[in-house]
Amino acid sequence: MEGGPGLATLRWRFLRKLWPWFFLIGLLGLIRWSKGSGFADFYAVMKRPFWPGPAQREWVEKAVQLEQQVKLKLLEEDNQRLRKLLSLQNSSVDGIVSAPVISRYSKGWWQQLQLGQGSISGISVGDAVLGPGGLLGVIHSVTPTTARVRLLTAHASRIGVWVIQAKSHGVLVGMGTTRPQLNFLVKDPKVKPGDLVSTSPASTILPPNLPIGVIQTINNQALPAPTATVQLIAPSEAIDWVQVKKSS
Amino acid sequence: MIRRKGIFLVICSGLIVPLLTYVSPGWLAISGIAPSWGILWLMPWALEAGPWAGVIAGLCLALALDSLTIGLPSHLPSLVLLGFIWGRLGSRITPIQGSLNFGFIALLGTFLSGLIFWLQVSLYQKDAINSLVNAWSIHTILAETIMTALIAPIISTWLLAFFKTCRN
Numbered sequence: 001m002e003g004g005p006g007l008a009t010l011r012w013r014f015l016r017k018l019w020p021w022f023f024l025i026g027l028l029g030l031i032r033w034s035k036g037s038g039f040a041d042f043y044a045v046m047k048r049p050f051w052p053g054p055a056q057r058e059w060v061e062k063a064v065q066l067e068q069q070v071k072l073k074l075l076e077e078d079n080q081r082l083r084k085l086l087s088l089q090n091s092s093v094d095g096i097v098s099a100p101v102i103s104r105y106s107k108g109w110w111q112q113l114q115l116g117q118g119s120i121s122g123i124s125v126g127d128a129v130l131g132p133g134g135l136l137g138v139i140h141s142v143t144p145t146t147a148r149v150r151l152l153t154a155h156a157s158r159i160g161v162w163v164i165q166a167k168s169h170g171v172l173v174g175m176g177t178t179r180p181q182l183n184f185l186v187k188d189p190k191v192k193p194g195d196l197v198s199t200s201p202a203s204t205i206l207p208p209n210l211p212i213g214v215i216q217t218i219n220n221q222a223l224p225a226p227t228a229t230v231q232l233i234a235p236s237e238a239i240d241w242v243q244v245k246k247s248s
Numbered sequence: 249m250i251r252r253k254g255i256f257l258v259i260c261s262g263l264i265v266p267l268l269t270y271v272s273p274g275w276l277a278i279s280g281i282a283p284s285w286g287i288l289w290l291m292p293w294a295l296e297a298g299p300w301a302g303v304i305a306g307l308c309l310a311l312a313l314d315s316l317t318i319g320l321p322s323h324l325p326s327l328v329l330l331g332f333i334w335g336r337l338g339s340r341i342t343p344i345q346g347s348l349n350f351g352f353i354a355l356l357g358t359f360l361s362g363l364i365f366w367l368q369v370s371l372y373q374k375d376a377i378n379s380l381v382n383a384w385s386i387h388t389i390l391a392e393t394i395m396t397a398l399i400a401p402i403i404s405t406w407l408l409a410f411f412k413t414c415r416n
Contacts, residue, residue: 103270107280108388109365110317114270140318150318155369176369177384237280
């Protein structure tokens with residue numbers, strides 16, 4: 001049986017030569033269908049060494065920060081003006097005195113700090129004392145060169161506070177332990193462990209919105225209203241310098 | 249003249265007590281609770297000088313120590329009572345001797361003082377009445393008692409010898 005290849009063989013050879021082209025057309029079709037994702041990704045990988053450097057990103061971040069600072073300043077000024085209208089305490093950053101802790105009783109029968117700055121520096125009774133993280137206590141008494149701070153954990157400490165997330169008011173009472181107790185004023189305060197406690201925005205004694213601590217446990221069975229245990233943010237045992245926020 | 253000098257030295261040693269309360273070193277404490285320096289001073293003085301001298305010294309010391317703290321509990325009831333009890337104990341015919349005896353007397357005295365502090369706090373703070381036997385007060389009483397009793401044999405023995413010298 002002499003003769004050339006059969007018709008089927010010829011067709012097969014022809015298809016074998018053409019299949020890379022079919023493959024290419026199919027691939028391009030897929031790229032077209034995916035709106036050029038393959039191309040775009042390839043381009044991004046190739047362009048990566050030529051992307052805008054960190055310097056440009058920093059410029060943008062700085063610009064955003066500046067914008068936020070300006071916004072904050074404007075809001076703060078607005079807030080001060082409104083608080084003045086309502087005769088509430090101001091929250092300005094002016095009038096802060098740094099003072100060293102010269103003696104401390106943070107455990108035991110009394111919870112207090114003795115500061116190395118007094119009335120000469122403008123500190124007066126009732127001023128708020130801040131540590132890193134939040135409010136530590138309130139000035140109890142002053143001498144010309146020293147001031148005594150009643151810590152929030154002390155027995156007679158009672159300040160008005162506010163739970164930001166639940167928008168619920170309460171009284172923070174020192175129990176002599178490291179964690180003060182928060183007595184709520186309403187039956188259903190809608191708070192949960194982890195909520196942030198700060199000074200009351202309606203306070204006429206302390207500056208508003210100073211962070212104090214985080215709710216640790218809640219006792220819903222307490223009468224007449226629920227109570228909570230608060231873990232303070234500022235650790236009084238390990239602070240050597242504090243900031244006193246002058247009220248006047 | 250010698251007597252005046254002795255009294256002056258006793259008063260000076262008493263004035264060191266508030267200072268020691270301020271500068272009490274952190275390492276001389278059990279979980280932040282320092283020994284009671286007032287008791288360490290008052291015990292040898294009352295044992296040496298008698299009940300009324302003990303009461304007056306307790307009163308003066310309590311006023312000085314109360315001026316250092318923010319409020320209740322006060323040192324006054326405990327130091328006056330201990331000054332009287334220790335004064336009576338010192339007036340016995342057989343004098344109290346031996347370091348361990350001082351440690352034991354200081355232990356009982358500090359524990360009694362701690363109970364009086366705890367009673368004051370419980371009566372003053374209505375919230376604390378809910379948990380009369382709360383862990384922090386027991387912890388404070390025990391830590392202060394142990395620290396004071398451990399130091400008393402050293403300091404009070406030395407102070408007693410010092411007061412004897414001052415009075416003679």
